[in-house]
Amino acid sequence: MAENGEEKLLAVARHIAKTLGNNSNMADDILQIFSNFDGRFSREKLSEAGGDDDPRGSAALEHTLTSLDRRISQYVSSDQPIWADSADSSAFLDAIDELIATVNDWSPMAVDKTVSACLVRADDMLQQAMFRVEDEFRSLMERGGESFDLTRAHSNGESTGNLSFDSEEDDVEDGDIEGVIRNGEGDQIPVAQPVSDYDIVIDALPSGTINDLHEIAKRMVAARFGKECAHIYSSCRREFLEESLSRLGLHKLSIEDVHKMPWQDLEDEIERWIKASNVAFRILFPSERRLCDRVFFGFSSAADLSFMEVCRGSTIQLFNFTDAVAIGSRSPERLFRILDLFETMRDLMPELESLFSDQYCLFLRNEGITIWKRLGEAIRGIFMELENLIRRDPAKAAVPGGGLHPITRYVMNYLRAACRSRQTLEQVFEDNGLPMKDYPKLDDRVASSSPLSVQIAWIMELLESNLEAKSKIYKESLSSVFMMNNGRYIVQKAKDSELGTLLGDDWIRKHTAKVRQYHVNYQRSSWNKVLNLLKVDNGSMPSNAAAKSMKDKLKLFNMQFDEICRIQSTWFVFDEQLRDEIRISLERILLPAYGNFIARFKNVPELSKHAEKYMKYGVEDIEARINDLFQGSHGSAGSRK
Template identity: 70%
Template sequence: MMHILIQIWKWLMQPKLWRFVGFVSSIVGLLCYGLSSSFNYLFGDWNLLKIFLYSVFSLIISLIILFAKTWQHSTSLRFKAHAAFLVLTITSLYSFFFDKVMNGKPDAYSLLSCAAFAIMLLSLSRKTQCGFEVDLLYFFLGCLIVQLMKIKLQLFIVGAGFGYLIIILRSSFSSIDVVIYNEDLTSPQDENLVIIEVNSDSLQLTSTDIGSSMVEQLSNYVKALRQENSNIIEKLGDDSGFIMSDPDFMIKALPTETIDNLHKTAKLMVSAGFEKDFSDVYISCRKECLVECLTRLGFKKLNIEDIQMLSWMEIEDGLKRWIKASKLALKILFPTERRLCDRVFFGFSSTADLSFMNVCMEFTLQLLNFADAIAIGSRSHERLFSVIDMFETMRDLIPEFESLFRDQYSLSLQNEATTIWKKLGEAIRGIFMKLENLIRRDRAKAAVPGGGLHPITRYVMNYLRAACRSRQTLEQVFEDYGHPLKEYPKIDDRMSSSSSLSVQMDWIMELLESNLEAKSKIYKDPALCYVFLMNNCRYIVQKAEDSELGSLLGDDWIKKHTAKIRQYHVQYQIRSWNKVFGLLKVKYNGSIPPKGVAKVMKKKLKSFNMVFDDLCRVQSSWYIFDEQLREEIRISIEKLLLPAYENFMARFHNIAEVGKHAEKYIKYETEEIEARLNDLFQGSSGSTGSRKRS
């Protein structure tokens, strides 16, 4: 008797049976509903258009029921939520109109359609896990009970009994995992009943005859596999560098005998109709291995909200572990799992694909969640280099994602990885836009003492130099994701002849220069304004020249800004020293008496001494960071000042009225003038902050 019951149970568990039952039930239900009075009340009499539309609708529903297995392992929570909402809306509308028009007793077609739809949804719940099929099952069972009660109140017992039978049958499908009859033992005394229970926390295998059952063999093989997992994990913790250098290490470390035994057991259980149950046991074992690997690598299991609550220091520390874990997972662990699944489930490719996806999915989603949290997190400019590291890691691993997650079950993981990789690229662009805003909003609060380097200049230039070390990555980001600057003037012209990254850098330089020009206007002394601009422009050119930034901006950009420095130099000289040079010029004709000439020259010399003293005193506190620029300015002043001063003094000595009293008016010899010029732009204690250069 037990043997017959087991055979009947195994027959009821066959997927093909429930696919056929569901398909037939859908046809019967749709046909009966089309002939029912409730359809006529709701939609009116039949016509050609209604017949055509209902036929198409019925065909679609029947095909969905027939091929519903393709949804079996959908991991999309959004799909389930949308499906549940759609079912709720449709059933609510149907109930409202049905109650409104159905005042009389329902006919037999309505009863049959509800019963058939309930059986159809029972079949669908055996093959899918989308959630809405259970809600619809309860809905049609409820409709059946209500319609039977409208015919006669006592028929409630019939409807409730049918509903109870359907619900208990579905509950039995979910609660009893496996009942295996060992067909290899032909004698009645060798019959044994085996139950495998898969628990989310631990794997429990029980059997009425452990010594001879198939499940004992499976238990032993799983234990052996776990032991090998432990050995591999120990090796992973001791020398992950060795493992990375040998991608086949893990598959080699698993004994061939253990894999072959698992394959034989899988073949027996799949043939007996217990494919899912063996797969669950296998998945549980392999997931334990991956979780332990993740723990060994120090990578914590966090959701996106948890990650976004971490400090940036914690995120940077986690990023290093994430990079290590991602490379090891995609290059070593997952390929090993793929090969192992293919060998254990050889001949059952669909089961191999599904098992591989279930083994790797949780681990993969943890890695992707971390990357996603960084991609959608703060666009603060100090995060650029960490996001670039993550972007480059994802970029290098995309081929592995495409190679490993290519089947129907795991394709969503590949798509998710690609989506997050693109998000990281968008985050990089967003960070550059944040940098632009930082420059725009850096208002001048106080003048930099001595016209030295402004902190924004040092920060931006060092930031861009460091960023351009990842030039190839940045070019890929800006080329692949388009350019955000088209709304700005003259950008289109530059983009036509330059790469997007070049345009981006050029635009940031333009913003920085505009910002510095605005800051230069704080200085009341026009000459100091140009010293400030010379300093900062010189720093910008120097930082660009000896880095990738310079090659991005181009030689023409360097030449243009070198010429700008010369223009600032000329303007400085005009605003500062032209007055001094003017004092050394003496224009007079023979009509002026000698005493008048002497008086004019004495006055000019006195003014010169006073203005020159004042200039040297003030400009010795100004600061030019670059020694070469400082020397160039000093030499340019000397070339104009010293010859003019010597010529003036020679003429001054030749005036008879001055004569031997000339020394009384002369404060500086030529050598002393030169010495004072050497003290210019050395900076004072008040401008030490501007002296720092990096």
């Protein structure tokens, strides 16, 4: 072996002389320099090393290749798995190592025709060896996955036993979740189990198999077959991930499928997507990253490429669904599920940043960020659609009895529910709110608020304008009751909630004062004329004329009071406290005036004898009639939810 090494050394020296020497004299000079430097490079030995065709050097190479060919061929042509026997696998890898080293040693002398021909033969041998180790690599991955119990995983380094959460698949019963599933041909395909605790890592292959794969990968990379190794690896692991997502209930849907899907079905799909994405990005992908790094330890480029190819399809499937939802309908009822998607993507951003940070995966990270931002655009678009919905609600769509209008109930409950996600909405609107010139009716105090506060205040302004337009179809008194009802509901829904916090205390006070003003307007328009009838003249009117005047006023009062009570008993005030406030205020102004009028009436001599004949109501009767007001004959108009 030492003799063979010296022959190689002499052949290299002579090759250098021939390559650098422009003519025979220069080559001789270079050989003389080598001879003076080391006795092994004497002119005699260099001459013996081969003359122009270097026969001894190439003969040594041919001898080495013949020996390696014999050793490698027995494994390449074997019908049995090489890695079934550790001695065979070690011997095969040793032969490959020697072949790679031989090619590397002799490659500098490839300009020599004989050496070049030998290297072509060596490359062919190496390629055949690589084809076989590719098969062994694939077989190891498949057998390793089938033999390893995937229901075992690690959480903080400890075994946690079976991993499961309630499955949405009809064919899986609680407590009967296996580590593998079967395809239509009866083959077992390993899959990671759905879980609710994300602080775990799945070891999809046994440690011994991983070590064997690493040894093969190391040789394939050294033989410049790193990309082929990565492709084989990724094709096996990609199937694992795709089956895992399918096992989690995630369906492969096109954009068209998503857009045609009924909303209730899409809601269910979004729920499955959220669960699957959390498992994928927090468990499956990190576990795949860990496995790649172990198999391709020391070869970061191959590890990165393999990981990208493993995860690309599943990641794009997850992203495409979210993108389809984001660019779909902006109907307001979709807000809450899209908020769920936005928050899930936001919370997964650290995982995306960590997992997809290398050169191969960077496009996946960027795509994730783009789709996350697109979800934010969808949320802002939904608020714009809510504005349009309020604008389009027809002014003639009034409620009988002046009760609570459905648009008020819808908008207030919608905003109240939306503001439970205030932090998320603040994030969505922070850098994308409209300038104040697009909100012409909002005052300066709102202008200094957050973009979300401005957006909410603007929607409230649109709602109030819509209600004012609707109130015009009522007569004046009922118009005030209508605005009182809806204004009271708006204030109550805003108070003691995130919605009220966004609108601010000034806004609450301002709109509470508006409700009081509607109350004053109602009293003035409904009861001032009746109250004027109860005023008694203190002038020097003759007694007969005074008696007639009071008798006429009482008669007219009874008629007008009856008419008001008949009509307003069909009106509806939804809020019991507001209804009591209106009744109490009426009693305070009406009962004393009526009592005083009746007392004066009885003191008129011409009327005192027959006072009961003209008095239709006592004070208690007036109070009872007032208490019958605003009960409503249209229950649906006043339901409060």
